[in-house]
Structure formats: structure tokens, C-alpha cells
Amino acid sequence: MGSLKQQAGENHKAIGVIDSGVGGLTVVREISKRLPHESIVYFGDTARMPYGPRSYEEVRGFVFEMLDFLKHQEIKMVVVACNSATAAGLSYYQESIDLPVLGVIEPGVRAALAGSHNRRIGVIGTVGTISSGEYEKALRKKNGDLHIVSKACPLFVLLVENNLVATPEAIKVAHEYLDPLVAEEIDALILGCTHYPLMSDLIQEVVGPAIKLINSAKEIAAEVEEILGGNANFNPLSCNVPRFRFFVSGNPKPFEEVGSKLLKREVKAYQVQL
Numbered sequence: 031m032g033s034l035k036q037q038a039g040e041n042h043k044a045i046g047v048i049d050s051g052v053g054g055l056t057v058v059r060e061i062s063k064r065l066p067h068e069s070i071v072y073f074g075d076t077a078r079m080p081y082g083p084r085s086y087e088e089v090r091g092f093v094f095e096m097l098d099f100l101k102h103q104e105i106k107m108v109v110v111a112c113n114s115a116t117a118a119g120l121s122y123y124q125e126s127i128d129l130p131v132l133g134v135i136e137p138g139v140r141a142a143l144a145g146s147h148n149r150r151i152g153v154i155g156t157v158g159t160i161s162s163g164e165y166e167k168a169l170r171k172k173n174g175d176l177h178i179v180s181k182a183c184p185l186f187v188l189l190v191e192n193n194l195v196a197t198p199e200a201i202k203v204a205h206e207y208l209d210p211l212v213a214e215e216i217d218a219l220i221l222g223c224t225h226y227p228l229m230s231d232l233i234q235e236v237v238g239p240a241i242k243l244i245n246s247a248k249e250i251a252a253e254v255e256e257i258l259g260g261n262a263n264f265n266p267l268s269c270n271v272p273r274f275r276f277f278v279s280g281n282p283k284p285f286e287e288v289g290s291k292l293l294k295r296e297v298k299a300y301q302v303q304l
């Protein structure tokens with residue numbers, strides 16, 4: 031992870047957060063609950079979403095473009111609030127910018143290990159995240175004695191982005207993806223895509239109450255706090271009011287709708303061509 035440059039006046043800067051779309055807002059929600067004085071600059075690459083089916087190289091290229099944009103936005107760290115982008119190469123991003131860059135897979139693994147009692151863990155994510163095997167590798171590194179079942183759920187992101195979660199089709203699709211995981215007697219299910227907490231009610235209904243859903247957003251927010259705290263880099267309350275700025279590469283309207291509902295504040299997004 032890049033070092034945090036200690037310069038006078040750094041702490042008023044914002045936390046940069048990126049995702050392919052609205053999913054990363056589930057991470058923003060937790061960061062702003064935990065660190066209400068921090069400003070956030072968000073980029074959702076909605077014009078090129080979903081990232082899940084794309085090659086790792088292509089996704090890395092998109093992330094570099096978002097990082098270039100964020101570099102001009104006065105930021106002090108970056109959260110890659112996208113599992114697909116994290117799986118495509120977190121270390122590349124960390125090497126490319128002289129700021130701390132945090133991904134979402136490690137925090138999710140820690141939360142899952144704390145949440146599972148029978149050591150049978152399910153992982154759901156995009157095709158890119160699941161085929162990278164990054165969750166399995168990170169889980170096994172921490173505990174070699176786990177039964178892990180992974181499943182790509184490519185349609186979930188589209189259901190969320192198109193506001194179709196509360197439909198009978200969504201329930202049907204969720205059963206198709208999740209019933210085989212329930213049959214494996216898992217007791218914890220990692221939501222390995224930041225879009226999935228936006229449909230966690232549906233997922234919980236389909237898998238039943240005995241399976242704990244693992245949303246890594248809280249862990250990520252705690253880690254952001256640790257990084258900023260370790261560098262004495264919190265926003266000093268007295269000198270700045272937190273500001274949220276949202277940028278998207280596609281049509282701002284659907285993003286604003288989902289975002290306002292999720293964050294319970296008016297979300298105004300600006301379209302930017304990368």
C-alpha cells in the first residue's frame with residue numbers, strides 16, 4: 031500500500047472511492063457512518079459497467095483512468111470499492127499512485143472468518159471475481175480447514191443497476207444461483223460484490239435466516255479509519271464541512287435515484303467522459 035505523504039493541509043482532502051456503478055455506495059454508506067467528518071469523491075464507471083464479464087487487463091485499464099481522474103480531485107487515499115477491480119489487480123493500483131489504496135477482498139475474508147462457526151463458507155460475486163479465485167486463496171491462507179463453495183451470479187449486478195430487485199424474476203434468478211450453496215450447508219455467505227448489499231433482503235429471504243450474510247463494507251470503513259488514524263490524517267471538524275462529490279461516466283439519473291435512496295441524502299452526480 032502506498033505511503034501517505036505527510037504534508038501540511040493533507041487532512042482536509044477527500045477519500046476517493048471507485049466502482050463500476052452504484053455498488054461502491056454501499057461502502058460509502060459505511061465510511062460516512064463511521065467517519066462522518068470525511069469528504070468523499072466517488073467515481074462510478076456506469077458507462078462501462080458491468081466489469082464482471084471483462085478481462086482483468088481491461089478492468090485494470092478502466093481503474094487507471096479513474097485513478098487519473100481522482101488524482102486531480104484532492105484526495106488522500108483510495109478505496110477500490112469493487113471486488114471485480116480488486117481481483118483484477120489491486121497491487122497494480124497500489125504501485126501506480128503514491129497514496130494508500132485499499133481493496134475489498136481482504137476485509138471480506140476477515141469478516142467471513144469471524145462470522146462462520148461451521149467453517150463452511152459460500153462466496154458469491156461476478157464472473158471476474160469468482161474465476162480469479164482471490165477469495166478462496168485469501169480464505170485458505172488464513173485457515174486451511176475450510177469448505178468453500180463459490181458461485182458467480184452475473185445477473186445480480188444488472189438487477190441492482192436497473193432497479194429490478196423487487197421483481198418475481200429476481201427471486202427466481204436468486205434461487206437458481208443460491209439453492210446449490212444452501213445445499214452445501216454453508217453458515218456464512220460472502221457478498222463478494224459491492225452491489226449485492228443492495229439486494230441483501232432478497233438474498234437473505236432466499237437462503238434463509240440460518241446463513242449469515244457477510245458484507246465487508248463495515249470492515250472496510252474500519253480499515254479506512256485505521257489508515258487515516260495511523261497517519262493522523264482525519265479531517266479536522268472545525269475547519270471543514272464534509273463534502274460528497276459524485277461522478278459517473280454514463281447517465282447520472284439512475285445513479286442519482288439509487289444513490290439518494292441508499293445514502294438517504296440528495297445525490298447529484300456529474301457525467302464525466304474518461
Ligand code: DGL
Pocket residue numbers: 049050051053054079080081082083111112113114115156159187222223224225
Ligand atoms: N460492484 C462490483 C464488484 O464488487 C462490480 C460489478 C460489475 O460491474 O460487474 O464486483
